[in-house]
Amino acid sequence: MIVETPSKVILFGEHAVVYGYRAVSMAINLTSTIKINKINERKIILNLKDLNKSLSLNLNDTKDLNISNLDNNLSDFKYCLCAIKNTLNYLNIEPEFGFKMEISSKIPVSCGLGSSASITVGTIRAVSKFYNKPLKDDEVAKLGYLVEREVQGKASITDTFTITYRGILEIKNNKFKKIKGSFEEFLKSCKFLIVYVEKRKKKTAELVNKVAKIKDKDIIFKKIDEIVEEALKTKNKEDFGRLMTKNHELLKKLNVSTPKLDKIVNIGNIYGYGAKLTGAGGGGCIIILVNEEKENELIKELNKENVKIFKCEMMN
Template identity: 75%
Template sequence: MIVKTPSKVILFGEHAVVYGYRAISMAIDLTSTVEIKENSDKIILNLNDLNKSLKLNLKDLKEIEPNNFGDFKYCLCAIKETMDYLNIEPKKGFELNISSNIPISCGLGSSASITIGTIKAIGKFYNKPLKDDEIAKLGFSVEKKIQGKASVTDTSTITYKGILEIKNNKFRKIREDFEEFLKSCKFLIVYVEKRKKKTAELVNEVAKIENKDEIFKEIDKVIENALKTYNKEEFGKCMAKNHDLLKKLNISTPKIDKVVDIGNKLGFGAKLTGAGGGGCVIILVNEEKEKELLKELNKENVKIFECKMVY
């Protein structure tokens, strides 16, 4: 049994969302894959991209503390949470093979994607498939247990797919015209550089900025305009404006800014996505200038991923 799960990108509103303002997130087709198959009496977890494996006895599962298992912690916690929720006493073991083409630790929801994929796989394996509402709640619970605190953004976007508006840790799905418009858009995710700081550090630094609320209000106006336009050129300008406001929060870097400038010049628009301090840029592609865009980006020693919305 194979479960493929998308990742996510923040189109607008990172950091502002921490203070109760809106953010717009989108599920994208960079995916993780969880394959589950029966095993006699063990639980075997294989992280194929890291070339790491873990074997556990079935009876040990209830006693373990996932946070003590490093790279395996998200999938172990997802297994435990799902089995507890479904009231499963495992009589047969299983092997999970996990792989992903999502860059890690750069704001694309790689851990949430694997978490949601594992929850779905366990439900299907034991013939107790879960509804989206159940999957999203379990995913949020896993992230909260592993991280200490969590946002609904990653797990909800990856579960429900499409476009979500996040506010006060609640969400609504955006459909119809705006969703149709974004289906027609082609994006590049550009992994620019390793993040120099963790999200929590960046959030704490933004908290010290005196005029942050003025900046967040400006970002909210950008979101309002972006939701009303179905024109790629105007939407790209909204992305560029959001990036300029994020620069005022001191979360960009010189290399991120350089890639954003290339995206603004040869695409319809660009911005950093995620907490900042490095990581990724999202570019709305102008297909008439795409070859030139790729040529310029390739000079910057970056990794480029073509993506579309998953719905």
């Protein structure tokens, strides 16, 4: 069995969403892949293909795992192990046989695209389907959120819910609604580039704490929320790109951008319709709305900057 799971970008509203304002997130076709095969033993074998790492565990031990006590050399396995544990326990499965799971991903790690959430959601879907007890989306999303919270200590629903439900989500106060209709059709017509610019120097929690110390942050958040309101009514690429850039300028005021991120945003503004950082910032990725008439020039300029470029579209 093969399960392919998207990643996500935040189009508007990162950091503001932590304080109850709106964010708009979108599932994209940079994917992780879970392959799962039956083995006639009561154990699981995990293979992280991209990292060339493997692990074998007794199934009974998996159901009682304490993720916080994992050895450091097992830290790369913590999301999939926690997802396996929580899925088996939620479904109350006492399996007669185990499985071999191979995990691979096209998603850059720890840069705001939800790589851990993608693997978490994919693992939950794969394990539940493998034991012939497939879960509904709301169950997958809630389990995924609990996994991220258990591993990270605290979590937002943004990554796991966007990756589970796909398409476009509006997030507010840790609740969501799926956006359909004309806005969804507009975004389907858009082409985006994800540009992995640089390794993040701080974790999301550190960046959130940094923003918390900014005195006029609420004024900035209200301006970001106004951008969200305008963006949801937009059906014009030039206007949408302008709003992305405007959002980025406000994120700069929150001190979560970097000189290199700003440089890539500037290239996106000149050769695309607009650009902004996506995620917590402090490094990581930029999303650019492509102007197809200038796409070759855009890619040529980006290639001068020692960055990784990913073409992407919305994934339903």
